[in-house]
Amino acid sequence: MKDSYNKYNDIIDKERPVHDGDEFEARHPKMPREARAKIFAPFAALKGYEEAIDDTSDSHNQSFIEEHTEEFF
Numbered sequence: 001m002k003d004s005y006n007k008y009n010d011i012i013d014k015e016r017p018v019h020d021g022d023e024f025e026a027r028h029p030k031m032p033r034e035a036r037a038k039i040f041a042p043f044a045a046l047k048g049y050e051e052a053i054d055d056t057s058d059s060h061n062q063s064f065i066e067e068h069t070e071e072f073f
Contacts, residue, residue: 019025
């Protein structure tokens with residue numbers, strides 16, 4: 001770990017570069033905030049997972065209610 005820190009000692013405390021109209025900025029324009037938000041938006045990695053969980057939960061709840069209805073009334 002210490003070796004990797006020493007490896008980047010020369011740049012670790014530098015400020016972020018500023019590109020005011022240079023060639024880099026021309027090739028890589030800033031991304032609008034709305035577009036950046038889409039990149040990091042949550043997504044459903046497992047399609048149908050939430051629905052399957054809800055269905056299972058509903059069936060277990062219904063079974064519990066059917067088994068214990070007499071105890072409560």
